[in-house]
Amino acid sequence: MSDVTDQEDLPPGSPPELPTLDFSTFVLSIIGSAYVHLGDAPSPDGSEEQNLVLAHQDIDLLALLQEKTKGNLTGDEERLLDQALYDLRVRYVEVSKRS
Numbered sequence: 001m002s003d004v005t006d007q008e009d010l011p012p013g014s015p016p017e018l019p020t021l022d023f024s025t026f027v028l029s030i031i032g033s034a035y036v037h038l039g040d041a042p043s044p045d046g047s048e049e050q051n052l053v054l055a056h057q058d059i060d061l062l063a064l065l066q067e068k069t070k071g072n073l074t075g076d077e078e079r080l081l082d083q084a085l086y087d088l089r090v091r092y093v094e095v096s097k098r099s
Helices: 023-038 054-069 075-098
Strands: none
Touching: 023 054, 023 075, 054 075
């Protein structure tokens, strides 16, 4: 069963339902935001602009979540957070060297 309602099941003109929010979805949204701020992904309006201050804040937020949830995550959630932090930190260093 899907967590998202099919668009055709909704009344005309109604906004689509969002996927169920869980820890992994929340972390993935912060990861996506970080990549937008690093200039590696377009923003929702389609523009691509780099903001290293906001990218750093996204990475710090993920590190805070890692610290505060230590011992309370599933293995998959812990791996997602660990890998995301590693990848984003490496990418941040690469991008900041070019700027």
